[in-house]
Amino acid sequence: xxxxxxxxxxxxxxxxxxxxxxxxxxxxxxxxxxxxxxxxxxxxxxxxxxxxxxxxxxxxxxxxxxxxxxxxxxxxxxxxxxxxxxxxxxxxxxxxxxxxxxxxxxxxxxxxxxxxxxxxxxxxxxxxxxxxxxxxxxxxxxxxxxxxxxxxxxxxxxxxxxxxxxxxxxxxxxxxxxxxxxxxxxxxxxxxxxxxxxxxxxxxxxxxxxxxxxxxxxxxxxxxxxxxxxxxxxxxxxxxxxxxxxxxxxxxxxxxxxxxxxxxxxxxxxxxxxxxxxxxxxxxxxxxxxxxxxxxxxxxxxxxxxxxxxxxxxxxxxxxxxxxxxxxxxxxxxxxxxxxxxxxxxxxxxx
Amino acid sequence: xxxxxxxxxxxxxxxxxxxxxxxxxxxxxxxxxxxxxxxxxxxxxxxxxxxxxxxxxxxxxxxxxxxxxxxxxxxxxxxxxxxxxxxxxxxxxxxxxxxxxxxxxxxxxxxxxxxxxxxxxxxxxxxxxxxxxxxxxxxxxxxxxxxxxxxxxxxxxxxxxxxxxxxxxxxxxxxxxxxxxxxxxxxxxxxxxxxxxxxxxxxxxxxxxxxxxxxxxxxxxxxxxxxxxxxxxxxxxxxxxxxxxxxxxxxxxxxxxxxxxxxxxxxxxxxxxxxxxxxxxxxxxxxxxxxxxxxxxxxxxxxxxxxxxxxxxxxxxxxxxxxxxxxxxxxxxxxxxxxxxxxxxxxxxxxxxxxxxxxxxxxxxxxxxxxxxxxxxxxxxxxxxxxxxxxxxxxxxxxxxxxxxxxxxxxxxxxxxxxxxxxxxxxxxxxxxxxxxxxxxxxxxxxxxxxxxxxxxxxxxxxxxxxxxxxxxxxxxxxxxxxxxxxxxxxxxxxxxxxxxxxxxxxx
Numbered sequence: 001x002x003x004x005x006x007x008x009x010x011x012x013x014x015x016x017x018x019x020x021x022x023x024x025x026x027x028x029x030x031x032x033x034x035x036x037x038x039x040x041x042x043x044x045x046x047x048x049x050x051x052x053x054x055x056x057x058x059x060x061x062x063x064x065x066x067x068x069x070x071x072x073x074x075x076x077x078x079x080x081x082x083x084x085x086x087x088x089x090x091x092x093x094x095x096x097x098x099x100x101x102x103x104x105x106x107x108x109x110x111x112x113x114x115x116x117x118x119x120x121x122x123x124x125x126x127x128x129x130x131x132x133x134x135x136x137x138x139x140x141x142x143x144x145x146x147x148x149x150x151x152x153x154x155x156x157x158x159x160x161x162x163x164x165x166x167x168x169x170x171x172x173x174x175x176x177x178x179x180x181x182x183x184x185x186x187x188x189x190x191x192x193x194x195x196x197x198x199x200x201x202x203x204x205x206x207x208x209x210x211x212x213x214x215x216x217x218x219x220x221x222x223x224x225x226x227x228x229x230x231x232x233x234x235x236x237x238x239x240x241x242x243x244x245x246x247x248x249x250x251x252x253x254x255x256x257x258x259x260x261x262x263x264x265x266x267x268x269x270x271x272x273x274x275x276x277x278x279x280x281x282x283x284x285x286x287x288x289x290x291x292x293x294x295x296x297x298x299x300x301x302x303x304x305x306x307x308x309x310x311x312x313x314x315x316x317x318x319x320x321x322x323x324x325x326x327x328x329x330x331x332x333x334x335x336x337x338x339x340x341x342x343x344x345x346x347x348x349x350x351x
Numbered sequence: 352x353x354x355x356x357x358x359x360x361x362x363x364x365x366x367x368x369x370x371x372x373x374x375x376x377x378x379x380x381x382x383x384x385x386x387x388x389x390x391x392x393x394x395x396x397x398x399x400x401x402x403x404x405x406x407x408x409x410x411x412x413x414x415x416x417x418x419x420x421x422x423x424x425x426x427x428x429x430x431x432x433x434x435x436x437x438x439x440x441x442x443x444x445x446x447x448x449x450x451x452x453x454x455x456x457x458x459x460x461x462x463x464x465x466x467x468x469x470x471x472x473x474x475x476x477x478x479x480x481x482x483x484x485x486x487x488x489x490x491x492x493x494x495x496x497x498x499x500x501x502x503x504x505x506x507x508x509x510x511x512x513x514x515x516x517x518x519x520x521x522x523x524x525x526x527x528x529x530x531x532x533x534x535x536x537x538x539x540x541x542x543x544x545x546x547x548x549x550x551x552x553x554x555x556x557x558x559x560x561x562x563x564x565x566x567x568x569x570x571x572x573x574x575x576x577x578x579x580x581x582x583x584x585x586x587x588x589x590x591x592x593x594x595x596x597x598x599x600x601x602x603x604x605x606x607x608x609x610x611x612x613x614x615x616x617x618x619x620x621x622x623x624x625x626x627x628x629x630x631x632x633x634x635x636x637x638x639x640x641x642x643x644x645x646x647x648x649x650x651x652x653x654x655x656x657x658x659x660x661x662x663x664x665x666x667x668x669x670x671x672x673x674x675x676x677x678x679x680x681x682x683x684x685x686x687x688x689x690x691x692x693x694x695x696x697x698x699x700x701x702x703x704x705x706x707x708x709x710x711x712x713x714x715x716x717x718x719x720x721x722x723x724x725x726x727x728x729x730x731x732x733x734x735x736x737x738x739x740x741x742x743x744x745x746x747x748x749x750x751x752x753x754x755x756x757x758x759x760x761x762x763x764x765x766x767x768x769x770x771x772x773x774x775x776x777x778x779x780x781x782x783x784x785x786x787x788x789x790x791x792x793x794x795x796x797x798x799x800x801x802x803x804x805x806x807x808x809x810x811x812x813x814x815x816x817x818x819x820x821x822x823x824x825x826x827x828x829x830x831x832x833x834x835x836x837x838x839x840x841x842x843x844x845x846x847x848x849x850x851x852x853x854x855x856x857x858x859x
Binding site: 024025026027028029055059101228231232233234240242243245246280283284286287288290292293294295296297317319320321323324 | 383384386387389418462463714715716717718719723725726729732733774777778781782784786788789790813814815817818
């Protein structure tokens with residue numbers, strides 16, 4: 001730290017996430033980190049922390065139990081999005097299981113051609129569990145080694161993280177204050193929303209963090225990524241051209257991938273979104289059931305698979321390697337998976 | 352009858368050219384798709400020699416071998432293979448320098464911060480020592496030791512992987528037997544003509560010298576630099592990268608081995624290129640890659656032969672090449688795998704990796720019919736990315752140097768590098784940050800090895816290192832260094848392990 005203040009301004013929960021990660025990760029910032037949280041309306045509003053939460057909270061010294069307790073949290077195995085076809089749940093964990101390097105959907109397609117199966121997403125253990133069990137026990141989720149997120153009370157979570165930042169030396173001042181004049185860097189956690197011209201990235205003495213309230217969990221992830229990106233790129237606050245450029249490029253990639261998913265969810269016709277990486281995903285998936293990835297992805301493979309599937313995109317063929325498994329073995333395996341899903345549903349009814 | 356409509360199912364694959372690429376492709380396709388009714392034919396001519404590309408490999412080959420069911424001990428015995436833990440680079444940063452690019456990590460990350468940042472804080476301090484001291488595979492290389500990695504992630508023995516060094520002329524026959532055992536048909540014969548479908552522009556068959564015709568649906572061109580199908584028939588075009596990688600010749604000669612059997616390949620920078628040394632069970636492979644603009648063939652040959660460690664076992668053999676790649680590695684119904692697809696000098700042992708990647712991606716995207724423009728585009732995008740990222744990594748070796756003793760090195764040091772590399776270098780020089788990408792062969796530890804090995808020291812380190820007290824970092828470094836030392840000491844002598852494992856007859 002070369003001296004000078006770093007100010008973080010915006011909605012309390014966003015300032016808290018960025019502030020806590022920076023305060024813990026960049027100890028020499030100390031009292032030079034000034035957090036200016038703005039309270040937001042709506043008590044009891046929920047915030048989703050994506051599966052990355054385990055690592056993020058560990059890095060800032062919080063256990064899952066503590067987060068759940070202080071922020072009235074509970075485990076979630078998927079996120080619920082608004083889409084052009086109504087509410088859509090995208091699971092964090094894989095659907096079915098891959099085998100011999102071939103994803104489950106190829107085996108599903110082959111078996112479905114032999115005998116009609118339940119729909120592909122109905123093979124998701126995550127979705128089945130979430131439907132069957134009202135409140136997923138945290139200990140069970142930890143043991144299951146299945147990626148899970150947290151549903152948290154947004155304001156209580158913000159208070160928890162502000163406490164973490166304060167404990168690491170950050171100052172917290174009311175948002176009514178203007179940004180300190182000695183600030184060498186301002187991290188604006190609401191700039192993109194306030195100004196259509198302000199895109200996420202680092203320019204001069206200002207970092208603008210992208211906002212995305214319409215995609216649950218993504219707002220949290222954007223704040224986490226913004227803070228981590230700054231930590232990994234900037235050893236001081238000079239933010240020379242190469243650093244600013246790299247920061248902005250990574251922010252832009254992130255924005256593009258989120259926009260791709262948003263287009264799939266919301267567009268009347270995702271094919272007409274005019275996005276090249278998305279077109280690649282749509283076309284390759286429709287052609288052969290594979291989902292190509294870019295260097296920077298935000299959503300996981302199961303989320304993409306479910307989103308594409310929900311929008312009615314079906315592969316014209318399945319992977320030829322799925323034919324290697326003998327038919328009898330394939331059907332036996334599929335039946336075992338169906339049984340497992342049924343047991344989950346039955347267990348919930350019994351409970 | 353020639354079927355030219357796009358709905359016709361692809362059931363016949365014809366591979367043209369044996370050698371490493373041809374037989375790896377045949378073995379890969381037969382092992383993964385052989386039971387699905389796919390008919391695989393390989394056409395090769397004993398009258399046409401093979402280049403025998405890539406005696407040195409990368410750890411990915413083990414995955415390929417495992418996937419297609421190759422028994423490691425049998426493979427090593429059949430190809431006179433040795434184990435490989437990295438590549439030693441001599442004289443690259445400055446004359447007299449030596450560092451090893453290991454197949455593994457340096458130290459351990461802490462709180463999300465890469466190890467080299469902690470090391471950099473105290474670099475130059477004799478108590479801390481060089482970065483190499485914190486890599487178990489580097490330590491093992493220096494001691495001539497080897498042991499397979501551990502599966503236990505808590506063990507320091509899990510921090511590395513290994514590859515092989517083998518006789519490429521023995522590898523192709525080994526792969527051939529593997530492929531033939533899985534149903535591949537081999538046809539001996541020289542291709543004299545290629546039948547094309549005028550409407551679609553696709554290859555439909557090959558005419559052999561003896562009058563036979565071999566029809567197919569999908570053709571894999573493994574004919575080396577000549578590119579019998581991909582270039583001579585398809586006129587695909589070639590991206591020439593000699594602007595950044597001007598070496599265009601190589602001369603190779605094997606010799607008798609001398610000294611201990613080392614578990615690494617050596618790349619020694621010369622006046623206008625570099626020399627390789629690859630230790631095998633029964634001999635040592637040697638070669639000199641150079642730029643003909645800066646060095647004559649005779650001088651290159653003299654350098655090679657003058658530096659052989661033992662008696663030459665064959666006359667020197669010359670190769671000419673143009674660094675670059677085909678504009679499309681998959682064009683209509685022809686896929687170019689191996690040298691027909693492109694050439695990158697073997698500085699980082701990437702030739703066989705690129706073959707393997709070509710086969711793996713083809714398997715992933717294997718088309719059902721000729722209606723496969725989407726699969727073709729994805730294959731080409733993916734392979735382009737692979738080639739370009741390896742290219743940048745190779746350029747780094749030449750550009751990140753302080754050498755100014757020859758015209759060649761002055762040219763390489765001062766040339767304009769691709770923007771993608773320039774930005775990476777700038778970020779590392781300023782802050783020690785290496786941009787990570789999801790796709791591409793060389794990951795962050797590889798970049799760190801070469802950058803720091805060639806004296807590119809970051810001016811500053813990750814701010815998060817400030818969260819750990821200096822005394823604590825020093826203590827951790829000291830403990831880790833000792834731990835690496837004793838772990839390497841505890842490994843077995845490479846030659847002894849190899850002899851026991853592969854029943855190898857290691858040259859005395």
